[in-house]
Amino acid sequence: MAYWLMKSEPDAYSIDDLKRDRNEKWDGIRNYQARNMMRDDMRVGDKVFFYHSNCDVPGVVGIAKVSSKPYPDPTQFDPDSKYYDPKSDPDDPRWILVDVAFVKKLKRTIALSEIKAHPALDDMILTRKGNRLSIMPVDKAHWDIILSLE
Numbered sequence: 001m002a003y004w005l006m007k008s009e010p011d012a013y014s015i016d017d018l019k020r021d022r023n024e025k026w027d028g029i030r031n032y033q034a035r036n037m038m039r040d041d042m043r044v045g046d047k048v049f050f051y052h053s054n055c056d057v058p059g060v061v062g063i064a065k066v067s068s069k070p071y072p073d074p075t076q077f078d079p080d081s082k083y084y085d086p087k088s089d090p091d092d093p094r095w096i097l098v099d100v101a102f103v104k105k106l107k108r109t110i111a112l113s114e115i116k117a118h119p120a121l122d123d124m125i126l127t128r129k130g131n132r133l134s135i136m137p138v139d140k141a142h143w144d145i146i147l148s149l150e
Contacts (some may be wrong), residue, residue: 002046003138004037005060005126006100007053015050015062015105023101027073028083030095034135039070039096041137048100049138049146051126052109059111060146068099110149120145 006026008014018024029035043066050062072093075083088094116127125136138146 003140003143004046005049005051005136005138007051007134009054010052018064018102019105023067023099025097025099027075027097029097029134034133035096037135038098042066042098044069057109057111059109061109062105063103064100065103066098067101070096070098073097106150110146
């Protein structure tokens with residue numbers, strides 16, 4: 001099993017939305033590195049930190065799990081979608097997604113500032129300067145430390 005962190009802006013899709021929906025496709029990813037992780041590395045059952053970004057207190061707010069194998073993101077073919085990609089070919093789709101399922105909402109937000117201040121999390125991808133990825137792997141040790149902060 002692998003561990004991941006997936007970012008979402010809460011005004012676009014929040015942990016409460018996932019709790020309500022129970023299962024949702026993680027669409028709209030338009031970064032090749034993030035796409036490759038979903039396509040090549042994520043497996044059904046992998047655990048995911050649900051992370052709220054671009055908000056007053058960015059941080060880990062919940063846990064989800066990967067609930068599907070990777071498959072083509074349908075928004076790339078929809079001209080009415082903000083994620084439409086006219087260069088993507090249905091016979092060779094450019095963009096891939098996985099479904100994620102709700103597991104739990106944390107009792108509190110584990111804020112990015114708290115994560116950055118924890119010495120044992122210094123080498124976590126999330127805390128690296130210039131990191132803008134919306135999906136990233138999380139080491140098991142980092143996973144356990146963040147959960148212990150709840």
